[in-house]
Every structure is written in C-alpha cells, then in structure tokens.
Amino acid sequence: xxxxxxxxxxxxxxxxxxxxxxxxxxxxxxxxxxxxxxxxxxxxxxxxxxxxxxxxxxxxxxxxxxxxxxxxxxxxxxxxxxxxxxxxxxxxxxxxxxxxxxxxxxxxxxxxxxxxxxxxxxxxxxxxxxxxxxxxxxxxxxxxxxxxxxxxxxxxxxxxxxxxxxxxxxxxxxxxxxxxxxxxxxxxxxxxxxxxxxxxxxxxxxxxxxxxxxxxxxxxxxxxxxxxxxxxxxxxxxxxxxxxxxxxxxxxxxxxxxxxxxxxxxxxxxxxxxxxxxxxxxxxxxxxxxxxxxxxxxxxxxxxxxxxxxxxxxxxxxxxxxxxxxxxxxxxxxxxxxxxxxxxxxxxxxxxxxxxxxxxxxxxxxxxxxxxxxxxxxxxxxxxxxxxxxxxxxxxxxxxxxxxxxxxxxxxxxxxxxxxxxxxxxxxxxxxxxxxxxxxxxxxxxxxxxxxxxxxxxxxxxxxxxxxxxxxxxxxxxxxxxxxx
Numbered sequence: 001x002x003x004x005x006x007x008x009x010x011x012x013x014x015x016x017x018x019x020x021x022x023x024x025x026x027x028x029x030x031x032x033x034x035x036x037x038x039x040x041x042x043x044x045x046x047x048x049x050x051x052x053x054x055x056x057x058x059x060x061x062x063x064x065x066x067x068x069x070x071x072x073x074x075x076x077x078x079x080x081x082x083x084x085x086x087x088x089x090x091x092x093x094x095x096x097x098x099x100x101x102x103x104x105x106x107x108x109x110x111x112x113x114x115x116x117x118x119x120x121x122x123x124x125x126x127x128x129x130x131x132x133x134x135x136x137x138x139x140x141x142x143x144x145x146x147x148x149x150x151x152x153x154x155x156x157x158x159x160x161x162x163x164x165x166x167x168x169x170x171x172x173x174x175x176x177x178x179x180x181x182x183x184x185x186x187x188x189x190x191x192x193x194x195x196x197x198x199x200x201x202x203x204x205x206x207x208x209x210x211x212x213x214x215x216x217x218x219x220x221x222x223x224x225x226x227x228x229x230x231x232x233x234x235x236x237x238x239x240x241x242x243x244x245x246x247x248x249x250x251x252x253x254x255x256x257x258x259x260x261x262x263x264x265x266x267x268x269x270x271x272x273x274x275x276x277x278x279x280x281x282x283x284x285x286x287x288x289x290x291x292x293x294x295x296x297x298x299x300x301x302x303x304x305x306x307x308x309x310x311x312x313x314x315x316x317x318x319x320x321x322x323x324x325x326x327x328x329x330x331x332x333x334x335x336x337x338x339x340x341x342x343x344x345x346x347x348x349x350x351x352x353x354x355x356x357x358x359x360x361x362x363x364x365x366x367x368x369x370x371x372x373x374x375x376x377x378x379x380x381x382x383x384x385x386x387x388x389x390x391x392x393x394x395x396x397x398x399x400x401x402x403x404x405x406x407x408x409x410x411x412x413x414x415x416x417x418x419x420x421x422x423x424x425x426x427x428x429x430x431x432x433x434x435x436x437x438x439x440x441x442x443x444x445x446x447x448x449x450x451x452x453x454x455x456x457x458x459x460x461x462x463x464x465x466x467x468x469x470x471x472x473x474x475x476x477x478x479x480x481x482x483x484x485x
Contacts, residue, residue, distance in 0.1 A: 001065050003041060006058065010044050010092070013054045018045040018098070028093045031084045032077050032140075033343075033350075035438070038085035041068065043093040049173060049181055049212040052094070056210070056467070057179035059092055063465050070094050071469055072206035074117060074148030077140040079350065082205045082436025082472050083148065096147050099212060102126050110218045111170060111187040116147025116211050123216075132218040135162040135254070139336040147211045153203035155432030157335075160387030161254040161291070162219070164432065166202045171215035174201050177208070177463035187215040200458070205434050206469040208462045222291035225254070226299050227328035228307065230319040231282035235361040237315040238286050238386055242357065244315070245288060248306045252299065255289030256387030257335050263383045266341035267334055274334050278318055286316075286386070287335050338383050342394060346403035348381065349395040349411050353422050354431035357389045364393075367421045371395065374417065375410060390431040393418060419446060435473045443474065 011019045020028075020043040029038045046052045055070075062068035067090045073083045074096055085091035096117040103113040105126075112134065114123050120141040127134040136149060138156035148154075149165045150172070162168060171185040174197075184198060201209055232238045238258050245253050264279035279285055292299035303321060310316035322328035342348050355363055364382060371378050377398030384391040395414050397406035419429050419442065429446050430439060444452055455474050459466075 001062065003062075003066060003068075006062050006066075006068065007042055009058045010042060010055060013051055013058060014044055014046050018047070019043070020045075028073060028076065028095060029084055031081045033079060033081075036081045036084055037087075038091070039087050039089040040071075040085045040093045041090055043095055045095045045098045047098045049099070049175065052096075052099075052175045052210055052212055053179045053181050055092075055094060056175055056177065060177075060179065060465065060467055063467050066090060068092060069467050069470050070206075070210075072096065072147075072151070072210045074145030074151070075119070075140070075143045076148075077144040078148065078152060078436060079352065079433040080152075080430070080436025080438045082152070082434055082438075082469070086437075086471065094210065096145065096210075096212070100145075103213065105130055105132075105218075106187065107132070107218075109187050111215050112218055113171075113185055113187070113213060113215045114146050115213045116145060116150075118146050120144050120146055120149060127218055128221070130218075131221060133221050134168075134216065134218060136165055136168055139339065146214060146216070150202050150211050150214055151205050152434035153432070155385060155388065155390055157255045157257060157332075157385065158289075159385060159390070160256050161251065166199060168217045169198065169202060169214055170217060172198050172201055172211055173213035174209045174211055177465070177468050181212075182209075185213060185215045203434070205436060205472050207459060207472050208468060210468070220293065222293055224296040224299050225289060225291045225328070226296070226303055227322040227331050228288045228290070228303055228319055229277050229322075229331050230286045230288065230307065230310070230316045231278040232284045232286055232315060233282065233317050235284055235364055238284055239357060239361060240313070240315040241286060241310050242386060244306060244310055244313075248309070249290050249302055252290050252292050252302065253288070253387070254291045255287065256385070257287040258382075258384060258386040258391075259285050259287070259335060259338065260380070260382035261285075262379060263338050263342070263381045264334070266345055266381065267337050270341040270344040271337050274330065274337065276334055277320055277331075282317055287331055335383070338381070339392075342381050342396065345396060347407050348397070348403070349407065349414050351391075351393040351395070351415070351418050351422075351429075352431050352433040353391055353393055353418070353427055353429060354389045355391065355422065355425050355427035357386065359425045359427070360386065360389065360391060363421060363425045363427070364391075367393070367418060370417060370421065371414065375414070377401070389427075415442065422446075437471055440471060440473060440475060 099115040100117040174182045268276045379396040381394040397403045
C-alpha cells in the first residue's frame with residue numbers, strides 16, 4: 001500500500017487530467033490571505049457526487065497506514081485557514097470546483113438546488129434570471145462557492161433580514177467519512193423525523209463529511225432597493241439608528257453596515273476612484289439598505305422619514321441617499337473594499353467577532369483604549385455588520401513599523417487581549433469566518449468544556465479515523481503514527 005498506488009486509484013476515478021501532483025499548486029495549497037502555504041499529496045477534482053464518494057473510499061485505507069487525509073475545498077476564499085493542506089505532504093485536496101451545476105429550480109417551492117462548486121454569484125444571477133432573489137451576499141461572491149459558504153455558515157451583508165447561510169438552506173447532499181451518500185435535498189420546510197443532520201454539517205468546515213449539493217431558499221425579487229449613507233457621531237448613535245431603522249423600516253431593512261473613520265480612510269487612500277462620502281467629518285459612517293415589495297415611492301418615503309427622525313434626534317449628523325443604481329453600487333463597493341484596502345496598507349491582524357448589539361459601543365471603547373495603552377500607535381480598522389452584531393475588529397501595525405515583525409511579535413498578545421474582552425462582553429471569537437486551523441488552539445480557552453466535549457464526540461462518531469479535514473475546529477484524538485510516504 002503506497003502513495004503511488006493511491007494516486008493511480010484516484011486517476012482511475014476522476015481521469016488523470018483531474019489529479020494534480022506537479023507544477024504550481026499554490027492556488028490550492030495557499031490560503032487567500034497568504035498566511036499559510038501547505039503541500040498536497042495531490043489535488044483531485046471530481047466531477048460528480050459518485051466520484052467524491054469513490055475518492056473517500058479510496059483514501060480511507062491509507063489513513064492508518066500512510067496518514068492520508070482529505071481537505072475539502074471550494075473557492076479557497078476562507079479567512080481561517082481551513083481549506084488548505086498542512087505541510088506534511090500527506091493530504092489530498094478535494095476541490096469541488098468542477099461540480100458547479102444548477103440542478104433544479106422549483107418556483108412553487110421557492111427553492112434552487114445547486115452543486116457545492118457553484119460560484120455564489122452564478123447562483124445569484126441564475127435566481128435573478130428566473131425572477132427570484134437568493135439573498136446571500138458577500139465581498140468574495142465572484143469566487144467563493146456555495147459549498148464553502150455552507151461549510152463555514154457564511155454571513156454577509158443581508159443577514160439582518162435573511163439570516164446566515166444556514167437559514168437559507170433546506171437540504172443537503174453529503175458524502176460521509178465512510179464514503180456513503182446521504183441524499184437530503186427534499187427542500188422540506190418541516191421535517192421532524194429525528195436529529196437535524198443538515199444543520200450539523202453546515203458550519204462543520206468539512207470535518208464531518210463533504211457537502212456536494214444543497215437545496216436553498218429563494219425569495220421574490222423586491223420591487224426596489226434603496227441605499228443610504230449616514231454619518232453618525234458615535235457608535236452608540238449607530239446602535240440608536242439601528243433601532244429606529246427596525247422601527248420604521250421593519251422587514252424592509254436588509255442591510256446595516258458600520259464603518260470606522262480609519263477604515264474608510266484606507267479606502268480613500270488606496271482606491272482613489274471610489275469617492276468616500278462624509279467620512280472626514282464623522283468618526284463613524286453607516287450604510288443602510290431598504291428593500292421594498294410595494295413601490296420605490298413608498299420605500300423612499302420610509303427612508304426619508306427615518307433619516308429625518310434620526311437627524312432630529314441627533315444620532316445622524318449628515319446623510320445621503322443613492323439616486324441611482326450606480327451610486328448605490330459605488331457605496332457598497334466602498335464597504336466591500338475595506339478589507340482589500342487594509343491588505344494594501346500591509347499585513348494585519350483580523351478578528352471576526354460577534355457581540356450583543358447593545359454591548360458593541362462599550363466593547364469598542366474599552367478595547368480601543370486597552371490596545372492604545374498596551375501598543376502605542378496601533379491603528380484599529382473597525383467595520384462590520386452591526387445589524388447582526390458582527391464586527392470585524394482588525395488591528396494594523398503602527399506607522400513606520402514593519403508589519404511582518406509586528407505580526408510575529410504582537411499577534412498572539414493582541415488576540416488574547418481582544419478575545420478576553422469579547423468573552424467579558426458575552427461574545428464569540430468567530431462570527432462568520434469559522435475556526436479553521438487558525439483558531440483551533442484558541443477555541444478551548446473560550447468554549448465551555450462541555451460544549452467542546454460534545455463537539456469531539458460528534459467528530460469521533462461521524463469520522464472515527466479522522467479522515468476529514470483533521471486539525472480544524474477542535475483537536476480530536478491522537479492518530480496512530482503513520483508510516484512515511
């Protein structure tokens with residue numbers, strides 16, 4: 001039983017053209033943020049669910065003898081280093097990008113069934129062409145895949161109205177760690193016949209099985225979507241504005257994003273073609289979206305009334321409404337380019353956290369002050385989905401400081417300071433990016449022992465040989481020492 005024999009078996013399953021072992025494999029072995037570079041035994045690109053099952057069955061016997069394991073991968077846009085191989089050279093990257101078909105649209109059931117490798121933007125456009133809305137939206141939608149979105153329970157900009165990816169999914173097709181196929185694509189909204197297997201696999205980051213297809217919810221297209229940009233004097237004022245938006249827009253409120261002044265200054269600096277409104281006059285800006293199924297006139301009246309009340313109450317100091325679709329897209333491009341602008345500024349420390357919305361102003365004030373005191377000159381890039389309590393609380397090195405040295409010397413310390421503060425406020429150290437391998441060692445400090453025990457028990461029950469994406473989310477149990485490949 002040798003690695004060469006396994007590779008021959010994989011080539012027989014998918015065809016030799018879809019098994020990569022040579023050349024530049026960095027698109028599959030390096031994470032999106034370029035924080036980790038692994039080495040794969042092979043990259044395999046199956047074309048069907050049956051081929052995925054055959055690959056799992058082929059690799060399973062080699063786990064105990066050679067230490068082979070599988071790393072499922074979609075668009076490789078994850079931010080927690082959960083979909084690239086380690087440096088052992090013993091992991092097979094299972095890329096699902098060939099499995100990208102839209103299998104079925106059921107307009108009466110308001111569902112769409114797509115394979116895991118389907119690009120999110122393709123799914124959005126297919127739904128729109130049929131006259132419907134698939135509301136999951138995030139900056140990487142042009143390259144991320146629906147399987148990856150499900151594996152991390154991705155959030156995005158419209159969670160305040162439609163929920164995370166988990167809330168948009170009605171059924172899954174999964175290949176188990178034993179190479180069996182669970183077909184659960186019925187699209188039922190009610191099914192109380194036992195444990196909720198669908199939600200168990202969603203958010204599991206490929207550690208329990210491989211999602212190969214999903215049945216997802218569709219919604220009627222809104223008649224109109226209006227966007228507004230508001231300058232607010234404080235983060236507490238942004239929370240007050242959110243309450244007013246819920247009160248006056250109701251279910252029409254589909255997006256509520258908050259952006260700090262320094263975050264916006266980076267967009268202004270690195271993407272000069274994007275004209276950032278109002279950021280120089282206010283410490284925070286808010287981006288709101290109002291989607292209506294009645295009429296544009298009704299939506300505009302709602303928005304104007306909201307902004308009028310907010311200005312009167314002092315929680316908004318200035319505001320503008322997009323007067324065209326192009327202007328609305330420009331506003332959203334500003335928000336979506338914050339992460340890219342931060343990358344242009346240099347390496348940084350990212351925190352994808354969630355907190356009770358009411359606690360966010362106090363958390364930011366206290367943690368900003370703590371970091372400024374502990375690391376003079378540190379720059380804080382604060383932005384996120386305030387509407388659902390998800391904050392991207394990122395840390396940039398002080399000016400004239402080598403970012404690489406800063407990360408090496410300060411990342412662990414800063415993470416501890418930030419995560420301890422998150423815990424004091426009853427929050428979570430991961431809101432929408434997952435745990436991956438980046439936070440596996442950190443999780444036990446902030447997750448209850450009982451919860452960790454349950455998670456380990458589930459992993460061991462469903463994947464007893466630790467074949468599926470080992471070392472992600474929670475450390476499991478020691479594997480037998482494999483023989484050298």
